[in-house]
Amino acid sequence: MQKVLFVAHCVLNTASKVVMFSDEEMAEEEALRRRFLEAAISSGVQLVQLPCPEFSAFGANRWGHVSNQFDNPFFRKHCRELLLPFIDQMREYLAHGERFEILGVLGIDGSPSCGVDYTCFGNWFGNFSDRTDLNEVLNSCSMGHGSGIFMQVLKDLLSEYGITQCVHLHGLFASEPEKCMGLLT
Ligand code: SF4
Numbered sequence: 195m196q197k198v199l200f201v202a203h204c205v206l207n208t209a210s211k212v213v214m215f216s217d218e219e220m221a222e223e224e225a226l227r228r229r230f231l232e233a234a235i236s237s238g239v240q241l242v243q244l245p246c247p248e249f250s251a252f253g254a255n256r257w258g259h260v261s262n263q264f265d266n267p268f269f270r271k272h273c274r275e276l277l278l279p280f281i282d283q284m285r286e287y288l289a290h291g292e293r294f295e296i297l298g299v300l301g302i303d304g305s306p307s308c309g310v311d312y313t314c315f316g317n318w319f320g321n322f323s324d325r326t327d328l329n330e331v332l333n334s335c336s337m338g339h340g341s342g343i344f345m346q347v348l349k350d351l352l353s354e355y356g357i358t359q360c361v362h363l364h365g366l367f368a369s370e371p372e373k374c375m376g377l378l379t
Contacts (some may be wrong), residue, residue: 197239197281198287199297199377200280202308203246205231205366210246212258222368223302230300230374235244237378240299242283245276247307247344259314260335261306273307273347280353288360296361297377301345303365309342310365310371 203213205227214220234241248256251272287294301310316335322328341349345363352358366374 195295196293196379197237197295197297198242199239200244200284200361202298202300202302202305202366203244203249204308205300205304206241206243207246209254209374210249212256213249215321216375219368223278223366225362226368226371226374229371230378233375233378237379244280244299247273247276250276259306260318261309261313261340262315263318264306269343270347273344274312277344277348281357284352284357284361285355288357291329298362298364299345299348300374300377301363301365303367303370303373304337305342307342307344309340310339310345310363311339311341311370312365312367313342314338314342315340333363 208224208227222338247269248259251269284296287296296369299310301308303309303312304314306314314335314337317330318331318335349358349363352361364373365376
């Protein structure tokens with residue numbers, strides 16, 4: 195029996211990530227990412243890399259966003275188009291349950307797109323120049339319970355195709371490492 199895990203794109207390719215400026219935050223996530231990958235490979239888990247919805251929409255020089263900004267029909271449509279081929283892959287693995295077990299999907303908690311249990315919220319919009327309340331606006335960002343838009347669209351698709359009970363979502367989150375490490379035990 196082969197175990198298959200679908201992972202957010204940057205679990206395997208951190209070059210897709212928005213540029214971060216907190217060394218501490220990056221180091222914590224990177225340490226868990228490496229620990230998780232080493233354990234996954236050692237235990238023979240097969241990893242399927244989902245596409246990065248932000249890199250493919252906005253490129254490498256994008257700003258950081260909050261989930262409110264991506265909560266629009268255009269980004270949701272982009273996510274849906276990216277995810278549909280992976281829904282087909284999931285359905286095919288599930289159709290051969292004697293050979294494959296889907297362990298689930300691993301997202302990135304805190305991401306406006308790939309957060310599973312946590313995402314970031316804020317009242318962000320508009321031009322940076324000439325505004326006098328930039329610090330106040332930036333500080334309105336907070337992390338809270340909820341999923342990013344890519345994971346919301348994925349949940350909708352799992353429901354649409356009747357496979358919600360077969361494919362569970364989990365988040366990679368440095369503060370709660372047991373969530374991703376538990377997938378491999
Ligand atoms: S959008 Fe998702 S896959 Fe892309 S960098 Fe952010 S968390 Fe990773």
